[in-house]
Amino acid sequence: MRNLxxxxxxxxxxxGxxxxxxxxxxxxxxxxxFDSPPSGFNLNMAxxxxxxxxxxxxILINQLTKAGK
Incomplete structure (x- = not known):
């Protein structure tokens, strides 16, 4: 599915x-x-x-907040 x-x-x-x-x-x-931030969630091409x-x-906001602490 690399070309999806x-x-x-x-x-x-x-x-996953x-x-x-x-x-x-x-x-x-x-x-x-989502139970947790998806691994490899990359939207550079989106x-x-x-x-x-x-x-x-x-979930992504919470992850960024934790990373900034």
Missing amino acids: RYLNAKHVNFH IFQSFPALKWLQLNNCH VILDIYKTNIAQ
């Missing part, structure tokens, strides 16, 4: 890594849940990020 450029997931609980999607340009997650009702933003 669009990922749309709804009502999914994610576990995101390193398999280096070319991802459009990430759409609706009502998805153009569109739709994370409606997803806890990933808060």
Whole structure:
């Protein structure tokens, strides 16, 4: 899945890594849940990020806050 450029997931609980999607340009997650920050979560190529009702933003903010302490 190295060439995957669009990922749309709804009502999914994610576990594991995101390193398999280096070319991802459009990430759409609706009502998805993450237990912890995904390993390898790299959005350098992303153009569109739709994370409606997803806890990933808060998890990443918490991770950055802890790293800054």
